[in-house]
Amino acid sequence: MMRAMPSRTSRRAGRPQRRPVLLLSLRGYRRGWAAADAAAALTLLVIAIPEQLATSRLAGMPPLTGYYAFIAGTVLFALLGSHPQMSVGADSTIAPLFAAAIGRLAPIGGGRYAELVALTAVVVGVLVALVWLLRLGWVSEFLSAPIIAGFLAGVAVIILVHQLPALLGLPAASGGTVNRLDAVLGHLGQVNGWTLAIGVAVLLIVAVAERIDRRAPGALIGLVASTIAVAVLGLTEKGVAVLGTVPDGAPHLGLRGLSVSAIGDVTPVAAVVALVVVSQSAATARAFRRRDGYDADVGRDFLGVGAGSIAAGLLGAFPVDASPPRTAAVAAASGRTQAAGLGAAAAIALLIPAAGLLRDVPLAALGGVLVFIAARLFRVGELAAIARFNRFEFALALITLLTVALVGVEQGIAVAVLLAILDRTRLSARPQLHVLGRLAHTTSWAPLSSAERPAQIPGVLVVLFATPLWYANADNFRAELHAAMGRALGTPELVVLDAIGMSDIDYTGSLALRAVLDELDGRRIRFAVARAGGHVRASLERSGLLDRIGRENLFPAVDEAVTALAPVARTAGEREPGSHDPPPSGESRT
DSSP, rough: OOOOOOOOOOOOOOOOOOOOOOOGGTOOGGGHHEEEEEEHHHHHHHHHHHHHHHHHHHHOOOTTTHHHHHHHHHHHHHHHHHOOSSEEOTTTTTHHHHHHHHHHHHOSSSSHHHHHHHHHHHHHHHHHHHHHHOOOGGGGGGHHHHHHHHHHHHHHHHHHHHHHHHHTTOOOOOOOOOHHHHHHHGGGGGGHHHHHHHHHHHHHHHHHHHHTTTTSSHHHHHHHHHHHHHHHHHGGGGGGOOOOOOSSSOOOOOOOSSOHHHHHHHHHHHHHHHHHHHHHHHHHHHHHHHTTOOOOOOHHHHHHHHHHHHHHHHTOOOOOOHHHHHHHHHHHHTTTTTHHHHHHHHHHHHHHHGGGGGGGHHHHHHHHHHHHHHHHHSSSHHHHHHHHHHHHHHHHHHHHHHHHHHHHHHHHHHHHHHHHHHHHHHHHHHHOOEEEETTTTTSSSSTTTTOOBBBOOOTTEEEESSOBOOOTHHHHHHHHHHHHHSSSSSSEEEEEEEEEOOOOOOOOHHHHHHHHHHHHHHHTTTEEEOOOOOOHHHHHHHHHHHHHHHHHEEEEEEEHHHHOOHHHHHHHHHHHOOOOOOOOOTOOOO
């Protein structure tokens, strides 16, 4: 059953009113929604407290910056976005991306590192907002499902490797994935049992809570329980590392260390992060829009998420993203509007002055939460499904996974997208030309390979080229057509091109078609086009081929072309030998 969500437009005097600029999801708010929004806010709060803290560590930033990112992302999205349930804030998908890249420019945890991360957040926000302004949301479609699956799996590997020292109680490592693994393996004799026990315990608590009820605050329970254990048992004296002193002052406003060179340094990784943010935000918006049956403006959502990143950067935090798990939690709790997110953000803002209570939070507990997140990102079932469906697409996912994990995120996505585009280009450049035959007792035509066993008509060749005719496949089109004419039943007297799937003809394609017409004219073979769309007709008009073919030789259906231009051939092939039954009514015509 579809939910009655707030409408984005209303009518007065028969004219649609302009949508409000701010707080779209709260328009027409009803008192009856307050209880559901309050419950969703509480659910979101207990999820966000440990998650945003863990993501801060994953990003290499001070603990409270995750909360600043959540507040900024939530408030700005509520103001400018349209989706009533989407949760925006610090996200574990993108945190390793900018952390790895910025870590090559400045030491992680240092002042310069924090400045560059904040600048990255602003640049990411500007790029995402430009996607809304310039209507460039289609760029996210270059990340196919296999590439996204491989990318997320690669991110999962990065998260796991980065958290191993915290889980095992080993010295922090640096460098790439291989260097970090090597450092961990070289210090396995120094594993701290208490630290490992805490990390594993928190991981199990989160996993069990998730299995029982996805809304259960497993991460918060694990965090609180482990913090109490550290304080009561005095585990810091036994080598268990904790967060330590957490500054609880207000965030600084503005950007520090801003320069043209700094912007140039962070722009490449910001572009990659922005692409991921756009893809994940669009997927989240569309998934929950379809599921709950309400409308939302994905373009406006890009504006809201982008503005959230800009605000987070100006608060000294890091880029934000739409979170599918948190959005799912809000939806499961029956949240109706962004009031749920605003309530959770307000509660976190009120808790920030009590940040000193976080000093005994063990790093292993945060590591356990992040390892659970990594396990959820590594979608083994989806990778197996891709492998069963197509080996090449699985290879794309595997290449993305390995390159992201071992080389770098930018390189991994760039290589996978390039390979995917080359593969699509290869397939488009070598499309199959289908020879059609008429189905018995009908006026319908189908490929000769179909199960209905259509029959060719002597002297008539009908072909289907179900792809644009462009420079990459123009020569292939001519070669395929020439080969089909050689295999035709009888000497061809008429060639009909079914253009239903030919959405466009470029200049090189028009030259190839002109050459085909020259060859057919030389052999006194008539030519017709059936089911040509507007773009094909316009291309034929611009190239002068429409007059060459003859406007009268463009038909709305294949059978009409055959009937008009080869009546003797049609009569001969209308019925099977010995059949006197009339063709059944209601058949579709091709």
